[in-house]
Amino acid sequence: MKKENSVEVTTLSAIVQSSTDAIIGESFDGTITSWNEAAEKIFGYTANEAIGNSIFIIIPQELSDEEINIINQVKNGKRIEQYETLYKTKENWKILIALTISPLKNETGKIIGISKIARDIPEQKEAFVKQAILASIVDSSDDAIVSKTLNGIITSWNNAAQKMFGYSEEEAIGKHISLIIPRDRLHEETIIIENIRNGIKMEHFETIRVAKNGREINISLAVSPIRDKSGQIIGASKIARDITEKIEAEKQRQLYIKRLQELNDYKDDFMAMASHELKTPLTVIKANLQILEHKMGHDSNLNFVHHTLKQVNKLSDLITNLLDITKIQAGKLELNFAEFDINTLLRDIIENIQQTTSQHKIIFKEAKQPMLTNGDEERIGQVIVNILTNAIKYSPGSTDIFVEAYKKNNNIIVSIQDNGIGIEQTDLENIFTRFYRASGIASTFAGSGIGLYISSEIVKKHGGEIWADSEPDKGSVFYFSLPVKS
Secondary structure (H helix, E strand, C coil), rough: CHHHHHHHHHHHHHHHCCCCCCCEECCCCCCEEEEEEHHHHCCCCCCHHHHCCHHHHHCCHHHHHHHHHHHHHHHHCCCCEEEEEECCCCCCCEEEEEEEEEEEEECCEEEEEEEEEECHHHHHHHHHHHHHHHHHHHHHHEEEEEEECCCCCEEEEEEHHHHHHHHHHHHHCCCEEHHHCCCCHHHHHHHHHHHHHCCCEEEEEEEEEECCCCCCCEEEEEEEEEEEECCEEEEEEEEEECCCHHHHHHHHHHHHHHHHHHHHHHHHHHHHHHHHHHHHHHHHHHHHHHHHHHHHCCCCCCCHHHHHHHHHHHHHHHHHHHHHHHHHHHHCCCCCCEEHHHHHHHHHHHHHHHCCCCCCCEEECCCCCEEEEEEEHHHHHHHHHHHHHHHHHHHCCCCCEEEECCCHHHHHHEEEEEECCCCCCCCCCCCCCCCCCCCCCCCCCCCCCCCCHHHHHHHHCCCCCCCEEEEEECEEEEEEEEEEEC
């Protein structure tokens, strides 16, 4: 009899040790009395470390009351099955456990302790958690999320779909997806299903769907295949975003752009007309003043004529610039290309401008070889005059202005340097913008903010670039480039 009992105990012990579930014996005071190999693998403690130790080495502190409750239930003979809870490992990682808890009895049937069979269920729980999170995301999404079979039967319908299309979940599920597709767009569904069968996703597909009340909705669709565990495509998932407001906003934006363009065209036409109409009488006034100036000789009133003529010239230049702007905006600025030497052009302009100022000395570092380019000589001259006169105007306390032309990388570079008031770095990016004037100079220096803009456009139309370097109170250097004649 003793031999039979010994064999039974040995067999039972072998079963316990070979089990893939953790099997733990525990006294009512929480002391661990047995610990199999699976317990070692799951929790990380060896049998020597665990046996005699408290069960609370594997129970999170916040769940200690739960363990006390279990002990009390088992004392009363209760068996607990498939109880899910959190235990912790030796490394203090929390793991989800499915517990089966039974009373341990002696030969007389007296309950003397607790038997726990613990199964680690990370995969089951992870799948459950992922499914719960996914369901929560789908339900809380602002986009309509719908799934359907390859035959077009709706199998899921989230809250946003109910709000967007007006059909409840009960009304939609089991119906064909054509429920929300206008008749003239049913062909789209054939294309979508064909793509899905071939495993092709569709993104940002803009179309129209119809709500329960007949209202058409502009939507953007993303459609993806749904696969089973074997990877077989069994349906499609659709995410629909209502873009009706976006479409309407775009229509309004296009209307505003069209209206602004019309107003801009009216403005350009008016500027062109006004400039042309002003130019004619101004030319007559200028001619009469020049005749009067010539006939007055040394008359004491000659200074008034000089001053008036100077202002007329300024007005004439302004009108010319306004005409150029309207031509540039309309894409009608004509250029007459021909070969010319930039050195010769610079020399002639410097001689003329030098005669207008006694305070400044224009120093020209002329290249020894010709600087030939192909362009509109008169328009490039306009650029040089504008930059040079600016250098004079914005250098009231300085004398020398340096001009140079040189070749670099198949380009002719013209530089004009002054030692004047300079330009703030924040203004440098905008000085070639139409009507822009650098901060702090408007009250001190007259100007319209269009000369550099016109210069920039002329240079660009020649395939060149224009830029500037400057520091406040240290002066500026303006550059522009033109392609070398090939």
